[in-house]
Amino acid sequence: MNCPSLFSPLQIGPYRLEHRVVMAPLTRMRADRASLAPRPLNAEYYGQRATSGGLIIAEASPVMASGYGNPGVPGIYSDAQIRGWQEVVEAVHAKGGFIFLQLWHVGRVSHSSFQPGGALPISASAVAISPELKTMTADRKVTPYETPRALATSEIADVIESFRQAAINALKAGFDGVEIHGANGYLIEQFLQSRTNLRTDQYGGSIENRARFLMEITQAVVGVWGANRVGVRLSPYGIANDSGEADPMPLYSHVIRSLNLLGLAYLHFIEPRSSGAGRAEVNHQNVPSAMVLFRPIWRGVLITAGGFTGESAEAAIAAGHADAIAFGRIFISNPDLPRRLREGWPLTPYNRSTFYGGEESGYTDYPVYGELERA
Template identity: 45%
Template sequence: MSTQADILFEPFRLGNLLLPNRIVMPPLTRSRATQPGDAPNEMNAEYYRQRAGAGLIISEATQISRQGKGYVFTPGIYTDEQIDGWRRVTDAVHQAGGRIHLQLWHVGRISHPALQAEGAQPVAPSAIKPRGAQTFISADSGMVDIPQPRALSKDEIPGIVNQYRVGAENARRAGFDGVQIHAANGYLIDQFLRSGSNQRDDEFGGSLENRLRFPMMVVDAVLSVWGADCSGIRVSPTGSFNDMYDDDPVATYGTFAERLNRTGMSYLEVVEDSFQGNHAGGRPEQVIDAIRAGYKGCYIANGGYSADEARRRIKAGRCDLVSFGRPFIANPDLPERFRCHAQLNEWDSASFYGGDERGYTDYPRLADAN
């Protein structure tokens, strides 16, 4: 297949950005921020710089507040030190010719008092303990169980929406090209969206209309800072990670897609399948159909894709861009490998979370063999 005929390398207009290819690096938690302070460092800047050949990089999940933190060593975007650290990253990516969005994150109930200010209890839409969910609270703690959260009061919700707004403003200060709202994988927005985790009896829970209220408040707050052209969102309609489920994902995410479409938000990334767990057997085609019917912006597909499957799905109109997670961990020059149909490096799952340069910035590039 020639480069000219390869749909993965057709330029694509995404909001205010012209992407040189349709290969996206998705948010990938790597747990290597400097401690204390949760600030990105030079090693992180080098990691992202190496992967600047992606059409778009979406940063690892980045907590918008101390309350939003759920794991040790993850970065934040709410202090000057963190903003300065992220500026190192964005400068490195831009100098290498890349484009990068920040993913805005609040974990909700997927936290632990040891990670919260003054040992506070994690928060959620409802006081439901996520069965089997775990986190790690220090370098040597091992995995520990998530405790039962407390339900947020109605009066607290505007303050959390404002955390997202401030996080979006701080992302602009840090030099990002835009932001992605994390509404996937069992974290706070996902907890409000899905019926299994949201059993409130006020205007923020119960009916689908009510469950959409908080997510759309966050969307409106973020768009007030960045505008629709520079903003996206990530969802995982059938993901089971962190004890998540929804009684009717077709209705929930089809309706959510319609609401997002009204805002003009530039892209929607969908975790169609996940090594962390998926209620659907393979890709949830009915849910994808519902999302595609409701949302007319850029659809980014995610979840165990090969380059060939990505080409087929794009050509079939099932998606516009594809994000590749674990392949990007192990292959800093992934687009170039796809371009010339080269063999991919295998990833080392033992070094996914935490550690040093090993399994992070030391994966070989094709050029290293020459």
Template identity: 50%
Template sequence: MPSLFDPTQAGDIHLANRIVLAPLTRNRAPDAIPTSLMAEYYAQRASGGLLVTEATAISHQGQGYADVPGLYGTAQLDGWKEVTRAVHEAGGKIVVQLWHVGRVSHTELQPDGGQPVAPSAITARTKTVLLKDGAPTFVATSEPRALRADELPGIVHAYEAAARNAVETAGFDGVEVHGANGYLLDQFLKRGSNQRTDDYGGSIENRARLLLEVTRAVTGAIGGGRTGIRLSPVTPANDVHDADPQPLFDYVVRQLATLNLAYIHIIEGATGGPREIADRPFDYAALKTAYREAGGKGAWMVNNGYDQALAKQAVANGADLIAFGKPYIANPDLVERLRRNAPLNLPDQATFYGGGAKGYTDYPTL
């Protein structure tokens, strides 16, 4: 029977085990530049089969929170080089999550104080994080403007350039396209945030167009075997919703199947919340079947609320990779603790967003 601790493959990336560090925003990159403290944090967790970094902005326009890292400047790439070097020296593999937040932003974070951008000019009923007197503060998002069709090729190019810089300059083993959690690509997918009437709105094919154009551009730049993608069919995160997600996401994964991706990363249920949502039923087994029947061979990664027992069952049922979030924050040696069935440290939620080493690199190992 397969085990969490078996080596496996995600496209071109060989993994020592099936345990993945989920992408976790920690707001510790002043001026969007990764730091030595971040290098220490990721290197501490390098025993996982794969580390997925916190979401990382592909452009200044794509930034939506204070002190999140970027991939669009020389200092940012130099900072990430230190991170990837530390992880590789510790024997790990690491990919960077490519992020454009779309409407989940604030004018204070945008170039020249401009409006955030979105598929349609609909404000997200959610909050973002600004720094006030040095402390992280949750504030309502700003009203966005609708992207013009002639702006979309530039966004596709920004993803492509970020992917190329990530692998060729910063030393990442690959990238993960963030198509989940109510950020820009997910905003285009779902009817609640996309009310366009052009080629990027209306039908399933049109709403999926930008996500697929981005993913094709990224795979063209670095190869499908070094590209993953994250999807969240039913999460209500950041005020996104679609009345009929099953045919939408079945279509999306069938199209992704042709790109020879390293992996598909699926958030089951509400991000960081219940795995089942009563008014948003979804058949994840059918989604995986749609992907495989269309020829998709990428590793199937599952995420949301996994503990050891649930992860073991998921692997037995055919999942290739299991992403762990909060347990990995508090347990840098999570792999060894799971292997020994040892007790887990509890995370300090007060230190999740912003700050220094406390609640970041100071959790004890066995």
């Protein structure tokens, strides 16, 4: 049997991908500021990056109003947001591509200025992010993170219901599937990890209890979509947003074995060498590889992300460590990335200063290969 490559077909759930270059979910903060709905500019951006038989995982989208920690992020809980996402989906489908939506709640990675009524952000427990790390208020003032409010046990069902409703809304918008964001120190990971989960109810204490929130959310979303159109993203050795488990192997081995039983479309890792890469150039040295450690446990399709080049992506797939590779920053500046990687064409460098917020600059104005030469 031939060894798979970055440009071998791949079956993910009911979808046959023509290649294994996936666009990673990327926060860009360019939604309509009033409705927090995607707008035509967003549809243009995603449409530029769609390829026939290619998979895009759309940017993380809060499932409820309390899920925000940044301005200009598109949500998935209102009718206006559903309509905005419909235009994005149509632009991707017009190119023959597939698109999943990432469902998100930031938990404590927020500030009261983003919260309804100016309330404190919510979390598994009242544990603040390190004062060494700073956040930005809604009016863009730099400030330390606040100590979040621990969710009451009676409130957890409402958050799970918000994920379920968001899954319904994504279905209405025409997406091909959804991905649950359980990585990067956001709310689900705050429940998973012992440093942020000090609870004494059925959602805290043992590994099984700490994993309960993720599992109940995943089961609720599967109830909407069916398991073969649902993915989950994890960052077992990540340190983003003051996250990190002292010994990740027992926790994440349990989580992955539990997810195995559901028959999901895929599992999506963030490799630890790039944890926090949205904020700065990061290349953590001498850290474990999530795909290498957990591939033997996971029985389904595995996508991984984290500073890959075309060459390292090919090597990971050839070695059987992953089935597909998600690219982030270089997909921003190379809308035709799959073709560039296939042909060995040079890549356009990205401009970090235009990652978050703004309009066309650094968003829809990156050329496809050869455009500059023809101009």
